[in-house]
Amino acid sequence: MRIRSYRALRPVPALADKIASLPYDVVSTAEARALCADNPLSMLRVVRADLEFPDGTDPYSDAVYARARENFRKLVDAGHLEREATPCIYIYRQQMGEHVQTGLAALCHVDDYDAGLIKRHEKTRRDKEDDRTRLTSDLGANPGPVFLTYRDQAAIDAEIARATEAAPLFDFTAEDGIRHTVWRIDTPEAIVAAFAEVPCFYVADGHHRAASAARVARERREANPNHTGEEDYNWFLTVLFPASQLKILPYNRLVADLNGLAPEDFLGRLSEIGDVSETDSAEAEAPGDVRVYLGGRWYRLALVAPPDADPASRLDVSLLQDQVLAPLLGIDDPRSSQRIEFVGGIRGTDYLAEAVDSGRAAVAFSMHPVTIDQLMAIADAGQIMPPKSTWFEPKLRSGLFMHVF
Numbered sequence: 001m002r003i004r005s006y007r008a009l010r011p012v013p014a015l016a017d018k019i020a021s022l023p024y025d026v027v028s029t030a031e032a033r034a035l036c037a038d039n040p041l042s043m044l045r046v047v048r049a050d051l052e053f054p055d056g057t058d059p060y061s062d063a064v065y066a067r068a069r070e071n072f073r074k075l076v077d078a079g080h081l082e083r084e085a086t087p088c089i090y091i092y093r094q095q096m097g098e099h100v101q102t103g104l105a106a107l108c109h110v111d112d113y114d115a116g117l118i119k120r121h122e123k124t125r126r127d128k129e130d131d132r133t134r135l136t137s138d139l140g141a142n143p144g145p146v147f148l149t150y151r152d153q154a155a156i157d158a159e160i161a162r163a164t165e166a167a168p169l170f171d172f173t174a175e176d177g178i179r180h181t182v183w184r185i186d187t188p189e190a191i192v193a194a195f196a197e198v199p200c201f202y203v204a205d206g207h208h209r210a211a212s213a214a215r216v217a218r219e220r221r222e223a224n225p226n227h228t229g230e231e232d233y234n235w236f237l238t239v240l241f242p243a244s245q246l247k248i249l250p251y252n253r254l255v256a257d258l259n260g261l262a263p264e265d266f267l268g269r270l271s272e273i274g275d276v277s278e279t280d281s282a283e284a285e286a287p288g289d290v291r292v293y294l295g296g297r298w299y300r301l302a303l304v305a306p307p308d309a310d311p312a313s314r315l316d317v318s319l320l321q322d323q324v325l326a327p328l329l330g331i332d333d334p335r336s337s338q339r340i341e342f343v344g345g346i347r348g349t350d351y352l353a354e355a356v357d358s359g360r361a362a363v364a365f366s367m368h369p370v371t372i373d374q375l376m377a378i379a380d381a382g383q384i385m386p387p388k389s390t391w392f393e394p395k396l397r398s399g400l401f402m403h404v405f
Contacts, residue, residue, distance in 0.1 A: 001117065001150070001198045003106040004235055005087035005188045008401040009141065015041060015080050017172035020180065020397040023144050024048045025128070025208070026344070029059070035175070041080055043399030045071045047135070047143055060131055065138050072139055083404070089188040090401050091163050092239050095179040096247075096394040102160060103241035104191065105145060105182075105401050108201065110217040110234055113210055118148065118201045119379035122387070124211045125335070132212035133219075140405055142213060142237035144398035146206035149372065152242040155194040163191075170400065178394045182401070195240075202379050204246065205392045210236065220405075232405035239396055243372045249345030249391040250284065250369040251317065252352055254361035256339045259330040263295050266328065266363070273323050274302040282349035284368035287316055291349075291366035293356050298366075312383040315374065316367050321386055324365075335387050342388035345369065 011019040018039055024047035027035065033051040036042035044051060049068035050059035057064065075081045090105035112118050136142060163185050170182040185191065203210055213236030220233040258266045270276050270292065279300045284291050292299040303319040312318060325331040331340050341361065343351060352364035370390050378385055 001112065001195050001201055002109055003089070003104075003192055003195050003238075003240070004109075005089045005185075005192070006107050006232070006235070006403055007084045007087050008090070009076070009081050009083050009404050010401045011170075011399065012080060012082055013170055016170040016180075016182075016400065017174065019043055019075065019080060019399045020172075020174070021047065021399055022176075023206075023395055023398055024132075026395055029055075041075065043143060043397075046075075046139070047398050060127070060134075065134055068135060069138050072141070072143075081402075084184075086186065087188075089185050089191065090169075091160055091183040091185065092396070092400070093164070093179075093181040094394045094396075095181075096177070099247050099394075101241055101245040101247070101394075102164070103239045103245075104156075104160065104195075105237070105239045106188075106192075107235035107403060108146075108148070108238045110214045110236060112201075113214050113236075116382075118203060118210070120203050120207060120210075121375055121379045121383070121385045122203075122207045122389075123335075123384055124208050128208045129211050129215070132208050133215045136209075136212050137216045137219065142209070142403040144206075144209060145237045145239045145396050145401075146210045146213070147204045147392060147396055148201045148238045148240045149204045149243045149246055150198050150201050150240060151376075152244050153194060153198060155197065156191065157242065159191045159194055174397070180397055180400070201238075201240065202243075202376055204241070204375070204390070205396075213237075232403070235403065235405075237401075237403040243376070246372055247393055248369045248372060248375075249393050250367040251388045251391045252343040252345060252347075252349075252367055253320070253325070253365040254341040254343060254352060254355050255325070255329055255331065255363050255365075256341075256360075257329075257362045259328065261328070267294065267299070269328050270299075270301055270324065274304060276301055282353070282366050284316075284366055287368055288319070289368055290316060290320055293349075293353050293364040293366070294362075296357065298353075310383065311374065311377045311381055312385060315370060315378075315385065315389060317370070317386045317389045320365060320367070329363075344391040346391065346393050 018041040021043040032048045093102040173179045290301045305314040355361040
């Protein structure tokens, strides 16, 4: 695989903790507003500029994109962001409790994405893709990276270990307790050469950012009669992590109603699908183990895949969809249904119980997380996972080492 160094636009070191923000798509407008209420420098004001508008504002309106451009330009004009004098790549380490993952921030080529060398496992939603395409084009920048993974390579591990012996460029702990450490590498030739031995990359998180980068490149090519293929818009910002270091949390489900069934009837129907038993634990312990919260109690539901199921159909989220959500609860298309809510595992199972106890939902499903091996097998097979199958933690911060073009 080919990667490239670049002249990043990055925070001055003293402001890295103020500027770096969560990705645009993991917080609501209200949550984004609260996170940067006392922080005028947060990159959330660029990637989620709708937070600066009254409730009910169309987040895809011209005014929101104009505000994003304005806030971005303010950070540059005030000197809070500075452009590297020479091309670099970066080592990016995150620590969440005892979990540590160390990746490489560099550019990847949109042609490798279009050719399937950067493998996907999710479909994108057109509205979200349109949104990130416009923002990326308007800014002329990738403010947040695409989260990629690859099968571990000892040569890359060795190069990264050597690079992290130096003093870091940034080292701060964010408001959520996650530590972010970044090293700059001015002579990246050895690492670039090591990545040339990697056969492919996988999108772990950021499918919409990757798709929008490819669309922006196509648009720029069509508008440039002198296109050569060497232009910066042909490349997009990524962080690449070895697969063994990644932490995947479950992506849980809340459903608003029982589709006309009484709770006891719903439990009875579940018992026709798989073994159902009461349990004191809300955490699914193994594949095929789904925990169901209903009527103030947790139940264990055992789901079994058909013997001829393909890799995507064997996922717990697929089994739940095919055996429970569609036939019993009438949720035929989870991408469009307004009756289902997807809840990242970072919120914990207490969040699920509270939603049901409060009446905001009728039933909750606590899932076992997808493994990285399952993700790769599905991507290798050219298949697509069901929506909201994986939740990676920790999330990559936006604004730390942006690509401009």
